[in-house]
Amino acid sequence: MKDFKYVGTRPIRHDGLDKVTGRANYGADFALPGMLYGAVLRSPHAHARIVSIDTKAAEAMPGVKAVITGDDIPENFAKVAIGGEGTFDMHDMGDNALAHGKALYNGHAVAAVAAVSLEAAQEAAVRIEVVYEPLEPVLSIDRALAADAPILHENLVEGQGPTNVAARMELKRGDLDAGFAEADVVIEREFRTPMAHQGYIEPHACVARYGEDGRVLVWCTTQGPFLVRDACAAILGLDGSKIKVISSEIGGGFGGKIPVYLEPLAIALSRKANRPVKMVMTRDEVFRATGPTSGTKVVMKLGAKRDGTLVAAHASMWYEAGAYRGSPFGAGAMCCLAAYKIPNFFIEAYDVVVNKPKVAAYRAPGSPASTFATESLVDEIARTLGLDPIDLRLKNAVAEGDNAPYGPAYGPIGLKQVLEAARNHPHWTAPLAPNQGRGIACGFWFNAGLSSSATVTLDGDGSAAVVTGNPDIGGTRVAQALMVAEELGIPVDRVRPIVADTDSVGFTDVTGGSRVCYATGMAVIAAARDVCDQLRARAAKIWDIDPASVEWEDGRAVPPDGADGRGPLTVAELAAKIGHTGGPIVGRASVNAPMAGPGFGAHICDLEVDVETGRSIVVRYTAIQDAGKAVHPDFVEGQMQGGASQGIGMALNEEYIYNASGVMENAGFLDYRMPVASDLPMIDTVIVEVPNPLHPYGVRGVGETPIVPPLAAVANAMRDATGIRFTELPLSPPRVLEGLSARTTEDRDAWRPSTYQAV
Amino acid sequence: MAKVHVRTTINGEEKEFLCEPADSLLGALRDAVGLTGTKEGCTTGDCGACSVLMDGRLVPSCLVLAAEVQGRTVTTIEGIANGHALHPVQQKFLEHGALQCGICTPGFIVAAKALLDTRPNPTEVETRYWLAGNLCRCTGYDKIIRAVLDAAAALRPEA
Numbered sequence: 040m041k042d043f044k045y046v047g048t049r050p051i052r053h054d055g056l057d058k059v060t061g062r063a064n065y066g067a068d069f070a071l072p073g074m075l076y077g078a079v080l081r082s083p084h085a086h087a088r089i090v091s092i093d094t095k096a097a098e099a100m101p102g103v104k105a106v107i108t109g110d111d112i113p114e115n116f117a118k119v120a121i122g123g124e125g126t127f128d129m130h131d132m133g134d135n136a137l138a139h140g141k142a143l144y145n146g147h148a149v150a151a152v153a154a155v156s157l158e159a160a161q162e163a164a165v166r167i168e169v170v171y172e173p174l175e176p177v178l179s180i181d182r183a184l185a186a187d188a189p190i191l192h193e194n195l196v197e198g199q200g201p202t203n204v205a206a207r208m209e210l211k212r213g214d215l216d217a218g219f220a221e222a223d224v225v226i227e228r229e230f231r232t233p234m235a236h237q238g239y240i241e242p243h244a245c246v247a248r249y250g251e252d253g254r255v256l257v258w259c260t261t262q263g264p265f266l267v268r269d270a271c272a273a274i275l276g277l278d279g280s281k282i283k284v285i286s287s288e289i290g291g292g293f294g295g296k297i298p299v300y301l302e303p304l305a306i307a308l309s310r311k312a313n314r315p316v317k318m319v320m321t322r323d324e325v326f327r328a329t330g331p332t333s334g335t336k337v338v339m340k341l342g343a344k345r346d347g348t349l350v351a352a353h354a355s356m357w358y359e360a361g362a363y364r365g366s367p368f369g370a371g372a373m374c375c376l377a378a379y380k381i382p383n384f385f386i387e388a389y390d391v392v393v394n395k396p397k398v399a400a401y402r403a404p405g406s407p408a409s410t411f412a413t414e415s416l417v418d419e420i421a422r423t424l425g426l427d428p429i430d431l432r433l434k435n436a437v438a439e440g441d442n443a444p445y446g447p448a449y450g451p452i453g454l455k456q457v458l459e460a461a462r463n464h465p466h467w468t469a470p471l472a473p474n475q476g477r478g479i480a481c482g483f484w485f486n487a488g489l490s491s492s493a494t495v496t497l498d499g500d501g502s503a504a505v506v507t508g509n510p511d512i513g514g515t516r517v518a519q520a521l522m523v524a525e526e527l528g529i530p531v532d533r534v535r536p537i538v539a540d541t542d543s544v545g546f547t548d549v550t551g552g553s554r555v556c557y558a559t560g561m562a563v564i565a566a567a568r569d570v571c572d573q574l575r576a577r578a579a580k581i582w583d584i585d586p587a588s589v590e591w592e593d594g595r596a597v598p599p600d601g602a603d604g605r606g607p608l609t610v611a612e613l614a615a616k617i618g619h620t621g622g623p624i625v626g627r628a629s630v631n632a633p634m635a636g637p638g639f640g641a642h643i644c645d646l647e648v649d650v651e652t653g654r655s656i657v658v659r660y661t662a663i664q665d666a667g668k669a670v671h672p673d674f675v676e677g678q679m680q681g682g683a684s685q686g687i688g689m690a691l692n693e694e695y696i697y698n699a700s701g702v703m704e705n706a707g708f709l710d711y712r713m714p715v716a717s718d719l720p721m722i723d724t725v726i727v728e729v730p731n732p733l734h735p736y737g738v739r740g741v742g743e744t745p746i747v748p749p750l751a752a753v754a755n756a757m758r759d760a761t762g763i764r765f766t767e768l769p770l771s772p773p774r775v776l777e778g779l780s781a782r783t784t785e786d787r788d789a790w791r792p793s794t795y796q797a798v
Numbered sequence: 799m800a801k802v803h804v805r806t807t808i809n810g811e812e813k814e815f816l817c818e819p820a821d822s823l824l825g826a827l828r829d830a831v832g833l834t835g836t837k838e839g840c841t842t843g844d845c846g847a848c849s850v851l852m853d854g855r856l857v858p859s860c861l862v863l864a865a866e867v868q869g870r871t872v873t874t875i876e877g878i879a880n881g882h883a884l885h886p887v888q889q890k891f892l893e894h895g896a897l898q899c900g901i902c903t904p905g906f907i908v909a910a911k912a913l914l915d916t917r918p919n920p921t922e923v924e925t926r927y928w929l930a931g932n933l934c935r936c937t938g939y940d941k942i943i944r945a946v947l948d949a950a951a952a953l954r955p956e957a
Contacts, residue, residue, distance in 0.1 A: 061835015290901025
């Protein structure tokens, strides 16, 4: 393994100063002269036919400059696959931006207004007269699948007629019946998780200007400026080459800032009003009208031999897509058994439309819910067989050469090393207090590769700039600067990392899929090596020797042995001469990485349960993960801690709560209960490094895997603390209290305290 | 309705602005005064991204009327550093990598300064409860708490 000089150190991030002084500009911090403000009228109904929209009264309001409805967004039936985390149906994206004929969820945009002030726009929006014909809302998977269920999309047809099931997929291996026949223990449960939101603190925001020449400027908070460009062009029927997107600093995304919501509306309003238009969502709008992750139902059966060998698995899973097709059901199916060698399995997964907001990617989309089922059952099997849960996992854990459930053989992966690290961690054997329990669970995510571009420019003073197209959501600027520093052999603070707009850098896929440090990092390293190659040629020119004989070592051009009197030349020495040796040096590279190195993690959770109130609190937590190579360990640990925290939120409290008519009842941070500082302990981290051979430094994506294990780690700890196997999340106090009160005296007597508890 | 004329002191400088009677301090700071470091996350007082100090007291500026700061002093994130020197909380946030996306960072730094102004030696638990009004979705709070405790240590005179 290569020795690194800069990679693996923890320098202060380049954008840090602006972010601790309030100077960094986020989505809502931008303004243009003559700017109007936009507001959106949203459907109060979960499912309704739009009979008519009358905008005359709104248009007559003082200060109103433009009103748009679905008529201003052409119905586009093209299917365009863009973006890094799934494909997008342009018709659905346009229809989601502004409804055409039918409102499909509470919060669905129906019309929008631009006016001279936000207040004027909001007042005008409520004067738009919409006549709705309310329809029965479809609010659950079970209702969506019923024979007499209302149909969301008449054109969604399967077999005999319209359906709410948008897609189905299956994965299988071996002989399921023979597998279960071999099993000494078979456990089956039905698991449920509710819709949950990414919960980024910054609401969606943008400013758009449609110019007289048809050129469009969009400033917005997004994970993918190129995706905003291409999506807006497709939705509005514009020429994408005329749209320039400048991504602001981004205040969290987790997948939720991949789709476009406000941007096409702001462009359409600006085109109509001939003025720039700013739009910012309220928190209520973020909850009701952006893309959370799916509510799910997973029925899973797992069989094992007495020695703990897993022999068969059968899973059926249904994922809510929200109002339009496209849940992460496929990823859910592919991820749920990814950690284990199971010779016989059958997995079927369904994409189900319901009258809720269209789901978006949320950190390892699809994996947490299905893995919750697997890891809960693995825990139950270990208990039934009296085996240590880590031993059982190690016995079945996949390693290099094993096939993933979705086909290909794994390259070098770190699951076993992660589990060994968990077993060796002092947390695993620490004593527990009464009413505490301990759980462990594993998690997997594929990670993405895809396309990225980068340029590295060398200045005469020996400093360098690195230009990429990924909004920096969690420290990727400094990671890229570390890579340039490593290649060029110059200090990290001599590298200026820049996130460019869509006119100023080559196409780059979204900041998502845990791909920035990996794939964009590969482009950055290649661009830096291009600079090094050019520097070798410059050194050869100075020395008047063959460029092929010059080596690049430790940030210096080194002449061949016997080049008498010629010492190595550093980047600074070579840079000082570039004016005389051939002019400016620009390195450039692009990558199209079809694959990435998968990431495995394991989390240990200690939970304390208040048996009188049902409230539980995480008292100790350890996250262990294979990062391949941690470029900036602070931000790798940060991803692990943040993902763990979001997963703990999903496990304990977070859920979309709907009333019977499909109106979301907790669309605010008071009632949608995300973890706060006093809810959590320090989150200990162990970074395991099994190098990923696809990346020059061994890097693998780290951002998404850490949200996968917590759901089951928490539920397994709850099982350990209370003896109750909860299969529906969240484990909020009312649900836990209900479970505790349902315990029979026999249950309680049969229940032994946690094996970790000091007697 | 006529606009309200407000005279106030923001980050040590006298300021005047006009606002609607119903405008929040958050809106006035961002739009009328032009200090966009104070962030909007919810406008319901639940996320803490808009935290400022009013006469030294920590408040969510989304729940304070702009007109209420008449004759008072307001400190925003832009006023936390002392000239060219960062406040220790700011410095420790950088050193600990206590931010990822950074949108909650101004609110956390203002809230943490308010804590350390009155309680120079907080425990981890006290710090967690004091900062429970500030939401961070990226970090899991671990590095934030460490940064604040480290800043407290840096601020205390040598024993």
